[in-house]
Amino acid sequence: MSGHSTYEPKSAVGKWFESRLPIMGLIHSSFVVFPNPRNLNYFWTFGGILAFMLVAQIITGVVLAMHYTAHADMAFNSVELIMRDVNYGWMLRYLHANGASMFFIAVYVHIFRGLYYGSYKAPREVLWILGVIIFLLMMATAFMGYVLPWGQMSFWGATVITNLFSAIPGVGEVIVSYLWGGYSVSNPTLNRFFSLHYLLPFMIAGVVVLHIWALHVPGSNNPSGIEKKTDKDVLPFHPYFTVKDAFALCCFLMVYVWFAFYIPNFLGHADNYIEANAAVTPSHIVPEWYFLPFYAILRAIPDKLLGVLAMFGSIAIMVVVPWLDTSKVRSGSYRPVFQIFFWLFAINAVILGWLGSKPPEGMYVVASRICTVYYFAYYILVLPLLGLFETPKSLPASIADSVLGKGGSGSAMASGAASSPSTKG
Amino acid sequence: MKSIKTLIAVVALAGLASGAAFAQSHEREIPPRVTWSFSGPFGTYDETQLQRGFKVFHEVCSNCHSLNKIAFRTLAEHGGPGFSKEQVTALAATFKVKDGPNDAGEMFERPARPADFWPAPFPNKQAAAAANGGAAPPDFSVIAKARTYERGFPWFVFDIFTQYQEQGVDYIASLLPGYEEAPAGVTVPDGKYYNKYFPGNIIAMPPPLQDGAVTYLKGADGKPQAPETVQQYAKDVSAFLMWAAEPHMEQRKEIAFRVLVFLLVFAGLLYFTKKKIWANVEGHA
Ligand code: HEM
Numbered sequence: 001m002s003g004h005s006t007y008e009p010k011s012a013v014g015k016w017f018e019s020r021l022p023i024m025g026l027i028h029s030s031f032v033v034f035p036n037p038r039n040l041n042y043f044w045t046f047g048g049i050l051a052f053m054l055v056a057q058i059i060t061g062v063v064l065a066m067h068y069t070a071h072a073d074m075a076f077n078s079v080e081l082i083m084r085d086v087n088y089g090w091m092l093r094y095l096h097a098n099g100a101s102m103f104f105i106a107v108y109v110h111i112f113r114g115l116y117y118g119s120y121k122a123p124r125e126v127l128w129i130l131g132v133i134i135f136l137l138m139m140a141t142a143f144m145g146y147v148l149p150w151g152q153m154s155f156w157g158a159t160v161i162t163n164l165f166s167a168i169p170g171v172g173e174v175i176v177s178y179l180w181g182g183y184s185v186s187n188p189t190l191n192r193f194f195s196l197h198y199l200l201p202f203m204i205a206g207v208v209v210l211h212i213w214a215l216h217v218p219g220s221n222n223p224s225g226i227e228k229k230t231d232k233d234v235l236p237f238h239p240y241f242t243v244k245d246a247f248a249l250c251c252f253l254m255v256y257v258w259f260a261f262y263i264p265n266f267l268g269h270a271d272n273y274i275e276a277n278a279a280v281t282p283s284h285i286v287p288e289w290y291f292l293p294f295y296a297i298l299r300a301i302p303d304k305l306l307g308v309l310a311m312f313g314s315i316a317i318m319v320v321v322p323w324l325d326t327s328k329v330r331s332g333s334y335r336p337v338f339q340i341f342f343w344l345f346a347i348n349a350v351i352l353g354w355l356g357s358k359p360p361e362g363m364y365v366v367a368s369r370i371c372t373v374y375y376f377a378y379y380i381l382v383l384p385l386l387g388l389f390e391t392p393k394s395l396p397a398s399i400a401d402s403v404l405g406k407g408g409s410g411s412a413m414a415s416g417a418a419s420s421p422s423t424k425g
Numbered sequence: 426m427k428s429i430k431t432l433i434a435v436v437a438l439a440g441l442a443s444g445a446a447f448a449q450s451h452e453r454e455i456p457p458r459v460t461w462s463f464s465g466p467f468g469t470y471d472e473t474q475l476q477r478g479f480k481v482f483h484e485v486c487s488n489c490h491s492l493n494k495i496a497f498r499t500l501a502e503h504g505g506p507g508f509s510k511e512q513v514t515a516l517a518a519t520f521k522v523k524d525g526p527n528d529a530g531e532m533f534e535r536p537a538r539p540a541d542f543w544p545a546p547f548p549n550k551q552a553a554a555a556a557n558g559g560a561a562p563p564d565f566s567v568i569a570k571a572r573t574y575e576r577g578f579p580w581f582v583f584d585i586f587t588q589y590q591e592q593g594v595d596y597i598a599s600l601l602p603g604y605e606e607a608p609a610g611v612t613v614p615d616g617k618y619y620n621k622y623f624p625g626n627i628i629a630m631p632p633p634l635q636d637g638a639v640t641y642l643k644g645a646d647g648k649p650q651a652p653e654t655v656q657q658y659a660k661d662v663s664a665f666l667m668w669a670a671e672p673h674m675e676q677r678k679e680i681a682f683r684v685l686v687f688l689l690v691f692a693g694l695l696y697f698t699k700k701k702i703w704a705n706v707e708g709h710a
Contacts, residue, residue, distance in 0.1 A: 038706065080494050080566065083673075090673045091680070239702050247695040254688045261681030262466060263590050265570060270593065273571035273670075274563075283624075354578070403708040 006033060030216055035234035036241050037222035039403045043113040044220060045248030046106050052249055053103040054208065058201050060096040061145075068148065070194035072187035075150035076275040094264040100142050101267045102256045104290035107135060115321075116342055118330035119221040125322040127214040132318045134207050139291070139315075141200040144193040146288055151272030156285045158185045158193070164298070167305040184278065224402040225331025226395060233399035284359060292356030293349050297375065299360040300368035310372065317379050324379055326387030334393040338386055345378045454621045455574060456592075456599035459660060463667060464591050466682065469675050470668050473650060475506035478665025481639050481658045486565070489557060489630075491545035494566035495669055498539040504675035505668055513539050520544050558616035560629035569593040569663070569670040593670075594663045596622065601659035604632040634658045 007028035009018045018024055067086050069078035082089035111131070114120055120128035143161060147154045162179045166172040181188025219228060228234050235241070259266065267289060271282045287295050297314050301307035317324075332338050352371045358364040396402040462471040479500070482492070497517040500508045508516070517537040522544055525532035537544065547553035547561075554561040563571075573592040576584060584590070600622045607619035613627060620628045634655045641649040651657050668674070703709045 038709070077494070084494065084499070090677060094677075235706065240706070243695065243699045243702050247692060247699050250688055250692040250695055254685060254692070257681060257684050257688065261677055261684065262588050263585065264677075266585065266590060270571055270573035273567040400708075405708070 030212070030237075031242075032236070032238045034216065034219075034237040035228065035231075036220055036237055037224075037228050037233060037399050038235045038240075039222050039224060039399050040220060040241070040244075041223050042244075042248055043109065043117075044222075045245050046110040046113065048245040049106045049249055049252050050103070050110060051208065053099060053106055054201065054204060057096065057099050057103060058205070060092050060099060061198075061201065064092050064096055065198060068194075070148070070191050072150065072190050072276070075148060075190060079149045091260075094260045098256065098260040098264060098267060100145060101259065101288075101290065102252070103138065104142070105255075106252070107138060108290075111135065111318075112346060114221075115345075116332040117221055117223060118225055118325065118327070118332065120322045121325060121327075121330050122322065123218045124214075124221060127211060127218075128322060129319055130207055130211040130214055132315070134204055134211060135318075136315060137200055137204045137207065141197060141204065142288065142290065144197040144200070147190065147193045148197060149272060150190060150276045151269075152274045152276055152280070152282050153269045153272040153285070155185060155276035155278070156282055157287055158189065160285055161287070162189075164304075164308045164311075167308045169305070186278075221330065222399060223331060223333055224396060224399055225329065225334070226399055226402070229398055230400070286357055289353065289357075292354070293352035293375075294356070296352045296356035296368045297372045299356075300365065300372040310376075314375060317376070321379065321383065325383040326385075327383075327390070327392070328387070329392040329395065334395055335386075335390055336393065337390045341378060341382045341386065344374070345382075348374050348378075453574075453624050453626065454599075454603075456595045456622055458589075459591070459595055459598050459663075461591055461594065461664065461667075463664070463674060465588055466678060468678060470504065470506075470664065472507040474661050474664045475668050476508070477641055477651060478661035478663070478668075479506050480641070481634075481662040482565070482665055484639050485633055485658075486662065487543075488546055489553070489562040489633075490565045491547070491553075491562075492543040492565045492669060493545060494542070494564075495672075496540060496542045497537065499672060501539070502672065505672055506665070510539070517541060558629050562630065565666055565669060567670045569597065569666040571670075572596050591667070594667045597666060598659045598663040601632075601634055601662070602655045 007018070007022075007025035009015045009024065014024065064082065067078065067082045067089065069075055079093065082093050084090075086092070114128065114131070143157075147158045162176055162185065165175045165179065168175065177183065179189065179192075180186065181192055222228075269286065286292075294311050294314055298307045298311040301310050327335065327338070329335055332342055348371050352368070352375065355364055355368045355371065360368075461468065462474065463469060482490075497513050500506055500516070501510050501513045517539050520537040520541075521534045522537045522541050523532055524535050527533055545553075547556065550561050570593055574596055576592070600620060603620045603622040605619055605621050607613045607626075611619065611626070613619050617627050617629055618631060619626055636655055637653050639653065639658060641651055641653055644650050651661065671677075
């Protein structure tokens with residue numbers, strides 16, 4: 001990873017080791033002296049928060065796995081034993097279950113940050129695509145994790161989602177039977193999901209390394225969207241951004257603790273405290289909240305195959321965003337028209353989420369369709385056309401200028417110019 | 426800029442309003458809220474209430490409902506009904522459990538010990554269903570968390586801040602006294618009953634409680650600790666079920682408070698450290 005390699009081990013052991021494996025130098029150049037744009041705002045602290053959440057999920061998860069039994073007849077009971085008889089087992093389980101939600105809150109902020117400030121644009125396309133891959137892996141991990149407690153929603157959620165693959169012409173049925181390991185969601189399904197649920201987080205960790213590697217080639221984007229040019233534009237990672245990230249993480253943890261310790265079941269479903277039963281279908285089968293917008297897109301379309309395609313397409317389309325957006329200006333801060341469409345997109349996503357939790361009938365379906373159309377139109381129409389027609393505000397000359405107010409945003413400049421004659425004259 | 430933000434706010438409000446306008450059809454009555462000692466950030470269980478609730482469970486509900494995941498010893502654990510070890514041992518000894526095989530290879534019955542789990546009233550689900558008109562009484566271990574009712578927008582958002590999460594117990598406390606004559610036009614099949622809080626209203630459980638059916642311990646004044654009424658029984662047994670579903674709730678909320686205070690102080694320190702470090706950078710606060 002780039003950055004100045006100025007690391008000088010002080011001790012003899014340090015020198016001996018560094019000449020054989022220069023890992024301390026790598027860490028030093030990546031997380032100590034690494035030059036970050038000085039104007040990063042708090043939206044840039046979510047990367048660190050995500051890294052923390054991944055580690056938190058792995059630690060709580062590995063300890064849970066020491067007590068959990070992946071068997072259709074015992075899984076539900078073993079989770080209850082964790083809750084009751086394992087020392088602090090309730091804490092592990094509630095931290096893990098709510099940790100998944102916090103992980104998704106953080107990743108959604110992180111993704112919308114990227115969409116707003118144009119962080120996906122050249123030269124960060126690969127970085128962005130690696131992010132989309134992490135997001136997909138997270139979704140797969142969380143989906144399979146939710147199956148493990150083997151409650152009613154675990155079972156029926158797994159049934160509905162795995163069944164989607166049967167819509168694929170030709171090979172669909174085969175894929176589904178491999179997912180199930182049988183002819184329905186049953187013990188083999190639970191076993192393979194547990195295996196994969198243990199595996200995927202470590203694959204995420206691997207892709208995160210690539211993600212950070214790709215990040216440290218051009219360095220972070222920033223709210224102005226202008227690349228760093230001189231030393232005046234940057235500050236070393238430590239202490240400036242370590243302390244800022246630590247403060248943000250601490251605030252985030254308060255939210256996490258509020259949920260995990262005070263309202264641990266708020267984000268879950270009461271039905272998942274009923275043991276899985278293939279003979280009783282719950283009245284509403286609803287996925288976890290973080291899947292709801294995609295679930296709404298799935299159900300907005302009457303045809304099963306097209307619905308599945310739309311749902312996966314809604315994530316896949318993020319891969320090509322760097323090439324759909326034609327704007328020369330990177331940051332949304334300098335694109336007044338873009339801002340309108342962006343915030344509509346964000347609100348649209350929230351409404352889609354709410355619609356995903358409603359039964360697919362009447363007005364809900366109509367609303368889901370309208371929202372689905374806007375979701376795709378944002379990517380396919382707005383981003384390409386807006387870049388061609390929109391007149392952006394004028395950009396500051398450098399990151400330092402954007403902070404120190406020389407130049408500044410277009411509106412600031414305009415008002416400054418308008419007021420200057422009267423103040424000067 | 427201003428106008429953009431106004432526009433967005435208007436669209437957002439319109440979106441939410443139209444969302445709320447999709448009137449939700451309630452096919453059942455919303456249970457009224459009960460004031461519980463265990464709600465809120467500092468909530469704790471009321472030991473005497475749990476003991477009364479346990480008595481109701483033991484004398485009435487346990488004839489039909491199992492409580493599979495609760496061992497007798499849990500009744501003496503901290504943060505629960507607060508029975509003594511001796512009381513629990515004596516209580517366990519009144520039950521017989523199957524054990525074995527012994528050295529002769531035979532199964533045998535012995536009195537239960539505190540480490541044993543609460544014995545189920547029926548040998549299996551089929552037997553339970555057969556004895557109850559085809560509907561097996563559900564297990565009670567987590568039932569207070571396994572039932573809820575829909576809060577709807579915007580209440581569910583407020584619930585995050587008010588920490589209202591007693592939907593399950595509120596429902597049970599209303600269900601038990603919620604039996605009524607079926608309204609005209611609704612036919613209740615034989616062996617079923619009409620309950621205004623049960624989803625679908627037709628329930629297989631006969632009204633389990635009657636005034637005076639359970640005798641509560643007497644206080645110093647010679648009167649029962651609490652009124653021996655259906656309403657009171659329902660509340661007490663619901664509180665007991667909440668404890669059964671969340672036996673570590675008190676500890677959880679205690680830890681939550683400590684962790685939050687720690688994080689708050691730590692965040693404050695980090696905030697000022699951050700300010701200090703950034704103070705020498707031109708253009709930053
Ligand atoms: C990307 C990181 C991870 C995410 C997003 C995640 C998500 C989840 C979710 C949503 C559940 C269901 C929780 C519930 O409702 O009870 C779960 C359960 C579980 N997870 Fe994870 N998990 C992650 C990493 C891990 C790891 C690394 C392990 C360990 C090997 C693990 C082990 C378990 C076990 C044993 C359960 C079942 C116990 C339970 O349901 O609480 N998880 N996970």
